[in-house]
Amino acid sequence: MIMSLHPGHLMPTDDQRIHLYTLMMRSRAFEEMVKEQVLAGKIPSSWLSGKGQEGIVGALAQLRGDDYLTFTHRGAYAFIARGSDPGRLLAELFGKADGYCKGKGGRHMADLTHGIYGKSGTIGAHATLAVGMGIAAQIKGSDQVVLSAFGDGTSNRGTTYSSINASVVKKLPIIWLCENNRYAGIAGGAEYFPFESMDKLAAAYDMPGCSIDGNDVIEVYKQMESAILHARQGSGPSLIELNFYRLEPFAIGGPESRSEEELEHWTNRDPLLTFRQLLLEEGVLSQPMLEDIQRKIDEEMKVALEFAEASEYPAPSEAFEDLYAP
Ligand SMILES: Cc1ncc(C[n+]2csc(CCOP(=O)(O)OP(=O)(O)O)c2C)c(N)n1
Secondary structure: OOOOOOOOOOOOOOHHHHHHHHHHHHEEEEEEHHHHHHOOOOOOOOOOOOOOOOHHHHHHOOOOOOOOEEEEOOHHHHHHHOOOEEEEEEHHHHHHOOOOOOOOHHOOOOEEHHHHEOOOOOOOOHHHHHHHHHHHHHHHHHOOEEEEEEEEEEHHHHHHHHHHHHHHHHHHHHEEEEEOOOOOOOOHHHHOOOOOOOHHHHHHHOOOEEEEEOOOOHHHHHHHHHHHHHOOOOOHHHHEEOOOOOOOOOOOOOOOOHHHHHHHHOHHHHHHHHHHHHHHHOOOOHHHHHHHHHHHHHHHHHHHHHHHHHHHOOOHHOOOOOOOOO
């Protein structure tokens, strides 16, 4: 039986909702800027866009500054929501010295200053780090929590299962966040996942879980409130599945395997459009306020691009620094 994770009671205030909307917009703007740079050949790799998955911001925005995160290979929302500097993020993608990993991490970067311990290139590997962080929080006796995100395809990796298992056995303060965007690479979910929804995985491990509309940022916010409380008070891990859709192909510039009808269906459910509409209808935001937010974000991205372009490449003599072993 699935132990349901009940939604929290705190409805975000108007200011918090504007904040969520702004984070979603900033994240989207960053994605669009990176796409442009990839297509212009200015980033020496591709990019796995998180466009369409911004509802996740409802979970990220609830974390405390000292909480830990491990993240998937997709999107930049975790960094943007935690307050990472878009200029330094872009510099990292350019391979420049001012990047968060001195240009050596590229799209699999980390930002330890904001508690983000890597966008794992080996899918599922970062789940094991989350277990270590959970144990660290327990040993310290702190009430820090760990948010560990994984894709629906990544749910099938052994490291994901063994880490979830360890978190339950040791009652670790981890929130497992499944980003179910319905595809792994170009394969659709039915090809690799036997359940209708991921909360069955929570049931198998006897932990609370839920499967929700990841496009509904307020719903995400409320569920996260419960999961955080559960973890902070020492009751152990839980699992939230966010159901949404990535609006770009698996990788920018790569092939598109999905039908036009399907893309259109989900484009019409773009979480930014629906949230914006809701905030306008409820009078939380006005048209001039929207324009003001957009203008400030455009300016931030312009500054970020200038910063990243002006940054230097690391010196060749630094190539062997920052390694685990000589
Ligand atoms: C251990 C390992 N196996 C395979 C890959 C290649 N790979 C990269 S992303 C990906 C699909 C992941 O799907 P999902 O977790 O659903 O994330 P999505 O890309 O859909 O967001 C695969 C198989 C990898 N990076 N690491």
